[in-house]
Amino acid sequence: MNVNNFFLSRFFIFRINDSVGRLINDLVIDLPSPKNISFFWNFGSLLGLFLGVQIVSGLFLSFSYVSNVDLAFSNVDLIVRDVFFGFFIRSLHSNGATFFFACLYLHIFRGIYFQSYVYEKVWLVGCWIFVISMAVAFLGYVLPWGQMSFWGATVITNLFSAIPYVGNNIVVWLWGGFSVSFPTLVRFFSLHFLLPFVIALFVVFHIFFLHETGSNNPLGISSDSQKIPFHPYFSFQDLIGFLSVGLIFSIVCFGFPFFFLDCENFLEANVLVTPPHIQPEWYFLPAYTILRAIPNKLGGVIALVMFIVVYFLLPFFSLRIYLGNGLVFRLVFFFWIFNFVILMWLGACSVVYPFITISRISSFFYFFFFFFF
Numbered sequence: 200m201n202v203n204n205f206f207l208s209r210f211f212i213f214r215i216n217d218s219v220g221r222l223i224n225d226l227v228i229d230l231p232s233p234k235n236i237s238f239f240w241n242f243g244s245l246l247g248l249f250l251g252v253q254i255v256s257g258l259f260l261s262f263s264y265v266s267n268v269d270l271a272f273s274n275v276d277l278i279v280r281d282v283f284f285g286f287f288i289r290s291l292h293s294n295g296a297t298f299f300f301a302c303l304y305l306h307i308f309r310g311i312y313f314q315s316y317v318y319e320k321v322w323l324v325g326c327w328i329f330v331i332s333m334a335v336a337f338l339g340y341v342l343p344w345g346q347m348s349f350w351g352a353t354v355i356t357n358l359f360s361a362i363p364y365v366g367n368n369i370v371v372w373l374w375g376g377f378s379v380s381f382p383t384l385v386r387f388f389s390l391h392f393l394l395p396f397v398i399a400l401f402v403v404f405h406i407f408f409l410h411e412t413g414s415n416n417p418l419g420i421s422s423d424s425q426k427i428p429f430h431p432y433f434s435f436q437d438l439i440g441f442l443s444v445g446l447i448f449s450i451v452c453f454g455f456p457f458f459f460l461d462c463e464n465f466l467e468a469n470v471l472v473t474p475p476h477i478q479p480e481w482y483f484l485p486a487y488t489i490l491r492a493i494p495n496k497l498g499g500v501i502a503l504v505m506f507i508v509v510y511f512l513l514p515f516f517s518l519r520i521y522l523g524n525g526l527v528f529r530l531v532f533f534f535w536i537f538n539f540v541i542l543m544w545l546g547a548c549s550v551v552y553p554f555i556t557i558s559r560i561s562s563f564f565y566f567f568f569f570f571f572f
Contacts, residue, residue, distance in 0.1 A: 230429040236416045239313075240433075241440035242306040247402065248441060249299040254395050256292040257339075264342065266388040268381045271344035272467040290456040296336055297459045298448055300482035303332060307510070312532055315415045316513040320408040326510045328401045331394055333483070333507075338391035340480060344384065345464030350477050352379045352387075358490075361497040378470070476549060484546025485539055489565065491550055492558040502562065509569045535568040 263282050265274045278285040307329065309315070316322040341352040356373050360366040375382025451458065459481065463474045479487055486506045493499035541561050548554040 230410060236414060236433070238436065238440060239305075239309045240414065241437055242302045242309065244437040245302045245440055245444055246299065246306060248445075249295050249302060250395070250398060250402065252291060252295045253299060254399070256288050256295060257392065257395065259288050260292055261392055264388070266342070266385045268344060268384055268468075271342065271384060275343045286456075287452070290452045294448065294451050294456065294459060296339065296480075297482070298444070298451075299332070300336070302444075303329060304482070308536065310415075311513070313415050313417055318408070318412045318415065319514040321405060321412060322514055323511060324401055324405045324408060326507070328398055328405060329510065330507055331398050331401065335391060335394045335398065336480065336482065338387045338394070341379075341384065341387050342391060343464060344468045345461075346466045346468055346472070346474050347461045347463040347477065349379060349468035349470070350474055351479055352383065354477055355479075356383075358496075358500050358503070361500045363497075478547055481543060481547075484544075485542035485565070486546075488542045488546040488558050489562045491546075492555065492562040505566065509566065513569070531568055535564070538564045538568070 260278065263274070263278050263285065265271060267274075275289070279289055280286075282288075307325075310322065310325070337351075337355065341348045356370060356379065359369045359373065362369060371377060373383070374380065375386060461478070461480075478484065486503055489506050490499045490503040493502050538561050541557070542565060545554055545558045545561060
């Protein structure tokens with residue numbers, strides 16, 4: 200390399216570093232933020248933290264995972280028992296999904312309560328992150344090839360058969376055959392590996408639009424005189440959130456690593472034996488309850504889709520403007536949260552009386568209360 204090329208390359212490196220520095224300074228350090236936002240605004244940064252945990256831990260797990268129906272179950276056992284730090288990495292990944300969705304739901308509930316959906320672009324990108332995250336979690340749940348993984352995949356993919364005319368063809372195309380088998384596992388593994396990077400891309404857009412409009416706050420303050428720099432005030436607040444939730448996460452990973460796992464998934468998938476009660480992970484249970492509450496298969500699928508679509512519709516059809524933030528709305532909102540928890544509990548119950556009746560009532564209230572948001 201001659202002297203001119205050397206100095207030219209150093210110049211470009213300096214310009215790039217300078218641009219990155221200014222970008223970080225504008226987006227993080229000097230970002231004007233409402234002075235009254237609380238720890239409820241920490242869940243966005245926590246989601247970024249757990250997304251990073253999932254991507255990194257998933258990358259290390261992919262080094263040892265084999266997407267073969269004959270080897271997948273024993274391979275996961277091999278990762279836990281024999282791979283160096285395999286137990287730790289798998290515990291991080293499986294429990295990281297639980298904490299990711301816990302933060303995601305709390306982030307959404309906070310956004311609904313404080314009307315964050317008025318920022319349409321930020322909210323809609325966030326809704327797409329929610330949809331893709333659910334898809335990634337479902338795909339990953341199939342990979343251990345346990346009993347609940349196999350039968351959960353069979354039940355959920357069979358829902359596409361409810362689509363008139365083309366439903367059965369879509370199911371066969373998804374399976375890569377006439378049942379959940381080797382091609383299904385291979386394509387699920389590929390998508391589970393790639394889609395988190397799509398989520399990361401959407402997160403970039405989410406943050407970009409957020410900095411374009413600014414963060415929401417409890418009082419709806421928009422004046423620049425009521426804002427302060429993000430650093431050091433809220434960067435330290437986020438750090439406290441990382442340490443607090445990280446401590447709880449560590450206790451779960453090391454002390455109770457299998458607490459959120461289904462016992463049926465410790466049995467290898469058997470196409471001849473159906474589990475007595477098929478249920479998904481806890482973060483899918485409200486949607487699963489709504490699906491089962493409708494006696495018609497197509498109607499159940501439509502209700503399942505609407506479980507997510509209602510969040511997309513909030514910026515355009517919300518009637519919150521007529522209720523304000525008074526006592527009526529608060530009672531409605533917290534009753535809706537309670538109803539959401541009831542739906543989660545019902546998803547783990549059998550489809551018998553009185554649970555099915557309560558499921559239908561709770562499903563009705565879940566959709567009805569969106570008129571108040």
